Amino acid sequence: MLMKYSIVFVAAPGGHGTLDEFFEVAMLIQTKKIRDFPLVLLGVEYWSPLLDFLRHSLLRMGAIHPEDIDGIILTDSPTEAAGFLRQAATERFGLRYRARRKPRKILLEKGL
DSSP, X not given: OTTTTOSOEXXXXXXXXXXHHHHHHHHHHHTTSSOOOOEEEEOHHHHHHHHHHIIIIXXXXXXXXXXXXXXXXXXXXXXXXXXXXXXXXXXXXXXXXXXXXXXXXXXXXSOO
């Protein structure tokens, strides 16, 4: 259920649970059980050692493919992360933004 309605996965620095969810999402994308979408990691200093391990150990040993790492985005900027989310939503999933409707006052309610 974690990924059923998701279009992007954003992980902030965390512990075992965060790593478990990150690798679960990466595996589901790798095995094509869910659609390919960006994995955004917030915190360059925190996540860089993990990505170095993926690139310099697992990739070199042939345990993973280069495309398994290509979808991982590393950033310190929440604004940049939101941009990746917006891009994935519109380009990969065909979602569109539309103006929000103003609530209608049917019974002359106050505060709307």
